[in-house]
Amino acid sequence: MNFLALLLxxxxxxxxxHFFHLREFRWLNSLFDRGFAKIATAKRSRALAGAAVLAIAVVLPVAVISILLQDRFLQIPYFVFAVLVLLLSLGPRDLAKEVNDYCTALENDEINQAARTGKELLEHEPPTDEPNRSDSVEKAIYIQANNRIFGVVLWFVLLGPTGAxxxxxxxxxxxxxxxxxVWVSEHGPELKTxxxxxxxxxxxxxxxxxxLMIGYALAGSFEGATMAWRDFYAHGAENFFDLSSDLLGSIGQGALRGAGSIDVHKDTAVQARAAMRLVWRTxxxxxxxxxxxxxxxxxLR
Structure with missing residues (x-):
């Protein structure tokens, strides 16, 4: 049932x-801000527990509805609910459209628009020099594919609407x-949120x-992905989160470069579009x- 809901x-x-703006859930920001304020100065373990409680509070209504619909006489309502939750959980923005907008802006020499779109992909200001900007955006595409699409899909398959x-x-x-x-770093003390x-x-x-790393290796160059994996661990990472996201970006880049799909310094737009094609193949x-x-x-089991 979940896979059929996934395909649909x-x-x-x-x-x-035209309805993707509904997936940004800006109305949750005030709730998040209140929760963050309570854990901002707490010890690491309490901050982590507080963050977990906040997430559970937001997820609980979906979990309860999902459980209530787990009845063989309610399969159609559950199916509709699962599709709706999945649609709202993906994104929030369309990755393919964002990459295309970025490439189009570059091709039309719309530097400011390219910078704005690059910032959305990177979630921070993009580098201004090349090839650092192109490399950063390419890696961000591989990372955002997990944040916006595959992570949601996998947890939907494993735990249904609640997981997504x-x-x-x-x-x-x-x-x-x-x-x-970003605001705190400019106006106040460092917090643990x-x-x-x-x-x-x-x-x-x-x-x-x-x-997704395995998928990139299989859809691109396995040898290139393996070399990127070894090189990444030779340099290490600062924390657990960086280890997942930065490694994902490095392996995606290695899989694409090793496959010989692009001339890495020829065209920034070509590089970004090739990265998006690797994501879709994966x-x-x-x-x-x-x-x-x-x-x-x-x-069948």
Whole structure:
């Protein structure tokens, strides 16, 4: 049932682009801000526990409805509910459209528009020099594919609507905490909110990010991805969250470069579009068939 809801949700999503703004859930920001204020100066363990309680409070209504609909006489209402939750959990923005807008702006020499779109992909100001800007945006595409699409899809398959919504809530909390930290760094003392949120998000991002790394390697160059993996661990990472996101970006880049798909210093737009094509190959040619087979096995078991 979940896989059928997944296929319908992914298919219908492409027809509902005008409603994507509803997935930003800005009305949750005030709730997040109040929760963050309570854990901002707490010890690390209490901050982490507080972040978990905040996430559970937001996810609980979806979990309760999902449980109440777990009845063989309520399969159709559950199916509709699952599709609706999935549609609201993906994104919030359309990654493919954002990449295309970024490339179009570059090709038309619209520097300010390209910078704004690059900031949305990176979640911070993009570098101004090349090739650092192109490399950063390319890696961000691989990372955002997990944040916006695959992480939601995997947890939907594993835990149904509750899993998809949980991953989205944690991502919304992560983005809000990162936004707050930019303000705090300029106006106040360093707080522990972002660290707690990133740790909690990193726990749930770990599995989909690892599976997506494997997908990038299979859809691109396995040798290039392996070399990127070794090189990354030779330099290490600062924390758990960076380990998942930065490694994902590095392996995606290695898989693309090793496949010889692009001249890495030829064209920034070509580089970004090639990265997006690798993402689609990974999602539709690698993991979608695998998830379908696993679902079929579960039905026949």
């Amino acid at each position: 949700g992914l298919g219908v999503e492409r027809l509902l682009t 919504w949980l991953f989205r809530v944690l991502d919304l909390m992560r983005r809000r905490a990162a936004y707050q930290m 972002e660290t707690a949120i990133e740790t909690l998000y990193g726990v749930f991002a770990w599995l989909p990010s690892r599976l 999602l539709w040619l690698i993991w979608c068939p695998i998830l379908a087979l696993l679902t079929l096995y579960d039905w």
